[in-house]
Amino acid sequence: MEKPIWEWSLEQTRTVTDRARAGRDLTPPSWPDGARAAVALSFDFDAETGWLRRNQHSPAAMARGGYGARVGIPRILNLFDKYDLPASFFVPAVAAQLHPEAVDAILKCGRHEIGIHGWIHELAQDLTPDQERELLTNSFDFWKDRLGKPPAGIRTPSWDFTPHTLGILRDLGLLYDSSLMEDDRPYELLENGEPTGIVELPVEWLLDDYPYFQIDRASGSSPYIHPNAVLEIWQAEFDLACQEGTLFLLTMHPQVIGHRSRLAMLEDLIQTILNTPDIWFATHESVARYVLEY
Numbered sequence: 001m002e003k004p005i006w007e008w009s010l011e012q013t014r015t016v017t018d019r020a021r022a023g024r025d026l027t028p029p030s031w032p033d034g035a036r037a038a039v040a041l042s043f044d045f046d047a048e049t050g051w052l053r054r055n056q057h058s059p060a061a062m063a064r065g066g067y068g069a070r071v072g073i074p075r076i077l078n079l080f081d082k083y084d085l086p087a088s089f090f091v092p093a094v095a096a097q098l099h100p101e102a103v104d105a106i107l108k109c110g111r112h113e114i115g116i117h118g119w120i121h122e123l124a125q126d127l128t129p130d131q132e133r134e135l136l137t138n139s140f141d142f143w144k145d146r147l148g149k150p151p152a153g154i155r156t157p158s159w160d161f162t163p164h165t166l167g168i169l170r171d172l173g174l175l176y177d178s179s180l181m182e183d184d185r186p187y188e189l190l191e192n193g194e195p196t197g198i199v200e201l202p203v204e205w206l207l208d209d210y211p212y213f214q215i216d217r218a219s220g221s222s223p224y225i226h227p228n229a230v231l232e233i234w235q236a237e238f239d240l241a242c243q244e245g246t247l248f249l250l251t252m253h254p255q256v257i258g259h260r261s262r263l264a265m266l267e268d269l270i271q272t273i274l275n276t277p278d279i280w281f282a283t284h285e286s287v288a289r290y291v292l293e294y
């Protein structure tokens, strides 16, 4: 049996702390066209898989997932068309197959990026290492075929990350991951102290619509916060990202942010950012490429 954690040597402790670690800060001296900060807005388009991952498949749950495809995606695409802005969408392969028309709509305008988000939003912690590898490889192959080129990056489903995940991402040759929280700035991922060449574009619950808004009867979670309060938090995060000259990254979900009052809040935020001089809006892929190449 494994020793209790308080009996571990420092060396043994490092074997778990160093599996996927932040390496060098990749914030560039300046962003394209002299911009002060980069803004990368992303949408995890889970649709029904957000419920299926927990074996919930009642018609009521499926309807909530369907809202993301039927209402959320068209509203988000209209908003981004209005301001001619790029976004990154992370889509489980099953959600993409249930809603091919939504994927076509995302790809049609040519500005947006689609990245990997698992096969059916599986929770990696429930899988064997072989199952995790197979599902991520199948997801990569699905998008390679659908996009006509390999996907550049991944947001792991539920930001879950096992001791095996980074090795799988390396084997798939991915440019970036956007699932970990060791910094606000882009950084290079280290695996057991070794640089991997993979860019991490970090996430945070604070910069995610889900914990502020998503009501989930099954878990008893029923947060509600006025959209303007979230706007204030996100604006403060954006202001500091500008002062630090680094990255402002949001994770949103079409079934969460796609509701009327929240989308109006997102539009307010976009207008604030657009009224700030020298800001670079980019997909996650563009940010990752830029910080590796500057």
Ligand SMILES: [Zn+2]
Pocket: 044, 045, 046, 117, 121, 157, 158
């Ligand atoms: Zn998701």
